Amino acid sequence: xxxxxxxxxxxxxxxxxxxxxxxxxxxxxxxxxxxxxxxxxxxxxxxxxxxxxxxxxxxxxxxxxxxxxxxxxxxxxxxxxxxxxxxxxxxxxxxxxxxxxxxxxxxxxxxxxxxxxxxxxxxxxxxxxxxxxxxxxxxxxxxxxxxxxxxxxxxxxxxxxxxxxxxxxxxxxxxxxxxxxxxxxxxxxxxxxxxxxxxxxxxxxxxxxxxxxxxxxxxxxxxxxxxxxxxxxxxxxxxxxxxxxxxxxxxxxxxxxxxxxxxxxxxxxxxxxxxxxxxxxxxxxxxxxxxxxxxxxxxxxxxxxxxxxxxxxxxxxxxxxxxxxxxxxxxxxxxxxxxxxxxxxxxxxxxxxxxxxxxxxxxxxxxxxxxxxxxxxxxxxxxxxxxxxxxxxxxxxxxxxxxxxxxxxxxxxxxxxxxxxxxxxxxxxxxxxxxxxxxxx
Amino acid sequence: xxxxxxxxxxxxxxxxxxxxxxxxxxxxxxxxxxxxxxxxxxxxxxxxxxxxxxxxxxxxxxxxxxxxxxxxxxxxxxxxxxxxxxxxxxxxxxxxxxxxxxxxxxxxxxxxxxxxxx
Amino acid sequence: xxxxxxxxxxxxxxxxxxxxxxxxxxxxxxxxxxxxxxxxxxxxxxxxxxxxxxxxxxxxxxxxxxxxxxxxxxxxxxxxxxxxxxxxxxxxxxxxxxxxxxxxxxxxxxxxxxxxxxxxxxxxxxxxxxxxxxxxxxxxxxxxxxxxxxxxxxxxxxxxxxxxxxxxxxxxxxxxxxxxxxxxxxxxxxx
Numbered sequence: 187x188x189x190x191x192x193x194x195x196x197x198x199x200x201x202x203x204x205x206x207x208x209x210x211x212x213x214x215x216x217x218x219x220x221x222x223x224x225x226x227x228x229x230x231x232x233x234x235x236x237x238x239x240x241x242x243x244x245x246x247x248x249x250x251x252x253x254x255x256x257x258x259x260x261x262x263x264x265x266x267x268x269x270x271x272x273x274x275x276x277x278x279x280x281x282x283x284x285x286x287x288x289x290x291x292x293x294x295x296x297x298x299x300x301x302x303x304x305x306x307x308x309x310x311x312x313x314x315x316x317x318x319x320x321x322x323x324x325x326x327x328x329x330x331x332x333x334x335x336x337x338x339x340x341x342x343x344x345x346x347x348x349x350x351x352x353x354x355x356x357x358x359x360x361x362x363x364x365x366x367x368x369x370x371x372x373x374x375x376x377x378x379x380x381x382x383x384x385x386x387x388x389x390x391x392x393x394x395x396x397x398x399x400x401x402x403x404x405x406x407x408x409x410x411x412x413x414x415x416x417x418x419x420x421x422x423x424x425x426x427x428x429x430x431x432x433x434x435x436x437x438x439x440x441x442x443x444x445x446x447x448x449x450x451x452x453x454x455x456x457x458x459x460x461x462x463x464x465x466x467x468x469x470x471x472x473x474x475x476x477x478x479x480x481x482x483x484x485x486x487x488x489x490x491x492x493x494x495x496x497x498x499x500x501x502x503x504x505x506x507x508x509x510x511x512x513x514x515x516x517x518x519x520x521x522x523x524x525x526x527x528x529x530x531x532x533x534x535x536x537x538x539x540x541x542x543x544x545x546x547x548x549x550x551x552x553x554x555x556x557x558x559x560x561x562x563x564x565x566x567x568x569x570x571x572x573x574x575x576x577x578x579x580x581x582x583x584x585x586x587x588x589x590x591x592x593x594x595x596x597x598x599x600x601x602x603x604x605x606x607x608x609x610x611x612x613x614x615x616x617x618x619x620x621x622x623x624x625x626x627x
Numbered sequence: 628x629x630x631x632x633x634x635x636x637x638x639x640x641x642x643x644x645x646x647x648x649x650x651x652x653x654x655x656x657x658x659x660x661x662x663x664x665x666x667x668x669x670x671x672x673x674x675x676x677x678x679x680x681x682x683x684x685x686x687x688x689x690x691x692x693x694x695x696x697x698x699x700x701x702x703x704x705x706x707x708x709x710x711x712x713x714x715x716x717x718x719x720x721x722x723x724x725x726x727x728x729x730x731x732x733x734x735x736x737x738x739x740x741x742x743x744x745x
Numbered sequence: 746x747x748x749x750x751x752x753x754x755x756x757x758x759x760x761x762x763x764x765x766x767x768x769x770x771x772x773x774x775x776x777x778x779x780x781x782x783x784x785x786x787x788x789x790x791x792x793x794x795x796x797x798x799x800x801x802x803x804x805x806x807x808x809x810x811x812x813x814x815x816x817x818x819x820x821x822x823x824x825x826x827x828x829x830x831x832x833x834x835x836x837x838x839x840x841x842x843x844x845x846x847x848x849x850x851x852x853x854x855x856x857x858x859x860x861x862x863x864x865x866x867x868x869x870x871x872x873x874x875x876x877x878x879x880x881x882x883x884x885x886x887x888x889x890x891x892x893x894x895x896x897x898x899x900x901x902x903x904x905x906x907x908x909x910x911x912x913x914x915x916x917x918x919x920x921x922x923x924x925x926x927x928x929x930x931x932x933x934x935x936x
Contacts, residue, residue, distance in 0.1 A: 223751060230637040238641065284653045292666040298778065304650070308642035315635050325638070326631040329900060333705060333804045340812030344784055347819055351777055355668050363823065367687055370694040370816055377701045385708035390901055456669055461653035465646050535743070538690065542742045546697070546733065550726060553704075557711060557719055564712050632795050636755065683823040685934055691813075691820045692930040696923050698813040702805050703908070703919065710905030718909040721916065728920040732927040741931045 205229040233325050237314050245471045246276035252523050259527035286460030291353060294457065299352030303462035305345035310472035312338050316392050317479045320489045320507030324393055331392040332384065335480055336377060339435070339473065343369050346454050349466070353457035361453025364534065369435055371538055375545035376431035379424040382556035383484050386412045386420065392480075396488035413567070413578045416487040420585035423552050423592060425485045427545055429521065432477045434541070436470060438522055440529035441537060474522060475515065482514035543603075548596050555588050689741050693733075700729050756796040763789025776822050784815045801901055 208225045250265065250272060257264030265272035290299065316331040318324035328334050343366045350362020384390060387398035398412045414420040434441035455466045482488060489507030491499040498506060532540075563584060567577050707722055736742055766786030773779040787810040794803035908916050 226633060227637065230634045231641075233634065234638050234641040237638070238645070284649070285656045285658075286653075287658045287660065288653065289661070289665050291668050292663070293668055295775075295778075298781070304643075304646045307646040308639065311642035311645060312635065312638055315638050326634045328631050328635075328800060330801050330804050333801070333808065337804045337808035337812060340808060344781070344811065344815060348781065353668075356670065363683055363687060363820075366816055366819070367690050370698075370813070371690060373812075374694065374697045374701070378704075381701070381704050381708045384705065385711050388709055388712055388902070390705060390709060451669065460657060461649050465649060468646075468649075539742065542693070542733075543737065547730075550730065554723065554726065557722065560712060561716065561719055632800065633751075683820070685824055688817070688820045688824050689931065689934050691817045692934065693927065695809075695813045695817055696927045696930075698809055700920075700923060702809060703916065706901050706905030706908055708905070710902045710909065713902075714906065714909055717913075721909060721913055724917055725920040728917075728924050729927075732924045735928055736931055739931050739935065741935070 204232065237325060238311070240319070241311070241314055241472065241475065244475055245468065246280070248471055248475060248519060249279065249467075250275050251519075252526070255520065255523045256527040259524070280464075283461050283464035288462065289457075289459045291355065291457050293354045295352045295354060297352075298348050299457070300462075302345045302348035302350075302352050303458060303465045305348065306342060306469040307465050307472075309338050309341040309345075310469040310476065313473070313476045314479075317476065317483065318392055318396065318488060318507075319511060320505055323489075323508065327391055327393040330390050332380065332390045332395070332480075332484075335476070336373070339476075340369075340373060342469065342473065349458070350454035353454070355457050357451045358454050358456045361456065365437060365454055368437070368441065368537060368541075371541040372431040372434035372441075372545075375427050375541060375549045376435060378546065378549035378553060379421075379427035379431065380484055382421050382424050382553050383417045385553075385556060386414070386417065386560055388412075392483050392488070396483055396490065399487045400490055412581075414581040414585060415578060416485065416490075418485040419582050421485065421552075421556065421589075422586070423589050424549065424556075425481075427549050427552070428481060428485065429518075431541075431545065432481065433522060433525060434537070436473045436477055436522075438470075438474065439526040440532050442531060475519065478518035478522065479511070479515045481518050482511065486514045486518075488514070544600060548592075551592055551596070552589075555592055556585075559584060559588050693736055693741065696732065697729070700725075752796050756793065759789050759792030759796060761789075762786070762792060765789075776825075777819070780815065780818050780822060783818065784811055787811050787815065801904065 205225045205228075208228055209221060253275070254264035254272070265275040268274040268278045290296065313335050315326040316324065316328055316334055318327070346365050346369075347362050350358045350360075350365075353359070383395065387395040389395060389398070399414075399416050412420075418425045455463055458466060487510075489505075489511040491497060491506065491510055499510075500506060563581055566572070572580070703725070704722075707718065711718060711722075763786045766782045766784075766789055769782030769785065770779045773782055787806065791803045791806040791811070794800075794806055
């Protein structure tokens with residue numbers, strides 16, 4: 187039933203109604219050789235425009251939401267002067283950035299400096315290609331979707347490095363080095379935590395991952411999906427690791443060491459003014475939104491309704507997938523903002539130690555447990571022919587118990603390590619800028 | 628397959644125009660009055676001492692090395708994970724050995740202090 | 746303008762990117778800028794993989810080379826004291842290089858355009874790339890039967906299956922190689 191309601195307007199290639207409409211009604215004058223190509227290019231461009239529109243508006247209002255939300259947390263009101271309830275504030279910010287004078291340091295390596303600001307934006311936009319808006323509303327459901335996201339997102343470190351080096355400013359360079367070291371360190375636990383989800387879903391495609399979560403709770407059309415429902419139920423530890431690693435990846439508080447304003451001014455974008463500074467902010471907000479959307483795809487069932495039996499998944503002829511997807515993404519974004527409003531910044535050595543000594547071993551152990559349990563349960567339900575809610579309950583309970591045991595074991599293990607003095611040395615480094623002075627080896 | 632990547636090609640072009648449009652708009656709107664004081668390197672109000680392109684410590688390089696190795700490891704994890712639930716138990720044993728050997732590497736790096744950020 | 750032509754056009758652009766990047770590496774006067782050109786070259790190679798229908802390889806290329814190896818190179822430049830910002834003048838061997846390389850490029854080009862390349866049907870794969878029906882599978886070399894469905898060679902699941910069954914020894918050896926690399930790196934970097 188649901189498949190009939192499936193809107194495929196965003197899908198690339200044949201089967202897209204917009205493309206078929208263009209082929210049959212608008213592009214009739216063109217020669218046979220050109221028609222499919224022009225139709226493809228037109229549909230793709232329109233899809234791009236739609237994605238850009240949604241993402242831009244979300245980004246603009248995320249800035250306002252963040253200022254309001256963090257303001258409330260800190261017992262302030264937040265912006266409320268430009269427009270009713272500050273609703274025009276993002277546009278005022280935009281105009282301000284556009285009209286600010288552009289100052290380039292005289293000693294900067296001009297081409298690298300300028301290219302850094304330009305190149306930081308495209309990867310943050312390109313990751314949206316694989317994020318579904320709703321059932322069938324995904325621009326490009328690549329078979330390697332998740333991997334595409336991770337690899338394109340990892341490209342951002344190159345322009346960041348270009349910015350830091352091209353500015354020829356010590357703070358900028360230190361910020362860039364910190365940013366890159368931090369991003370690469372947290373990429374490993376981020377990816378390792380998600381491998382468990384990929385294993386249970388049996389696919390890297392975002393569409394398949396969401397459908398695999400659909401056997402319980404909502405939708406209920408994926409018969410061969412994983413019977414544990416949303417992956418947050420069966421992979422809670424992985425979800426928390428993913429959130430932490432993502433916060434570090436997008437360099438938000440408490441992992442904003444690359445931009446620690448009390449230590450190194452603004453990190454790698456210290457020397458950027460006006461719109462070029464704006465481009466860095468743009469990229470960061472885009473990445474935050476995209477990571478939150480990916481988190482809701484991987485762990486929160488994407489566009490699926492949270493109610494049992496697919497209640498409120500459709501409203502009349504309308505599929506509410508986009509609403510649920512948006513709501514879940516917003517929830518995760520608010521989580522990031524909450525963290526920002528609550529936590530103090532970490533220190534470089536604590537941060538690096540945490541990634542390699544806590545998150546990596548924990549996510550490796552989680553992966554092994556997931557594989558073993560997944561294999562056992564898969565064998566069990568194939569052998570016994572168990573189905574329906576009973577099977578789901580067994581799967582979820584088994585995974586929750588395993589996660590609980592893992593957490594208990596991890597706390598015991600790390601506690602013993604701490605007692606033996608295995609934790610990072612927390613001497614205060616009195617030389618220069620914080621604990622990561624780069625000058626002397 | 629081709630369709631999906633074709634869309635990504637178009638999206639890439641669009642993604643590059645976004646910062647360029649911003650820069651062009653700003654170029655039309657903003658003032659341009661450079662001066663020698665304005666264009667000095669920002670450093671807390673003091674003159675910069677020495678070159679800014681300083682030498683960094685080796686710790687960064689060690690982290691990058693460990694990162695590259697684990698990154699390559701995860702590359703092998705994806706195909707395994709996606710195929711796993713249809714494979715015999717042998718696949719799990721293989722992966723346990725694979726991860727075990729790499730875990731030895733992590734423990735070695737830990738013991739040798741390569742993970743300490745000093 | 747068939748799909749084939751467009752793919753060939755994109756192939757040309759990507760080839761130009763990787764070759765131009767490689768040229769930039771040797772022509773740039775600063776080591777850091779050379780490294781940036783190298784990254785552009787990596788991106789071009791990833792684009793080539795996409796036009797050849799190897800999406801998984803392309804994203805791995807970006808993930809490992811652009812996302813990881815480039816960091817290694819940039820950090821190596823950052824911890825080398827003398828070369829970081831220095832402008833190194835070209836050393837006057839350009840003429841010699843041109844004389845030596847022109848025949849080589851000519852030969853390679855002649856061979857590349859005249860050789861009989863085996864073209865597989867797998868170049869254009871079905872949309873999601875995961876499973877196809879029996880008729881399509883018959884046309885694809887190496888399609889694998891699992892239950893009622895067929896896996897096409899490009900799919901990641903197929904790769905995992907082959908890695909875990911036929912090539913399991915190579916797979917385990919990889920982990921040993923990675924371990925040796927890690928230990929070697931730590932030993933060298935600390936001494």
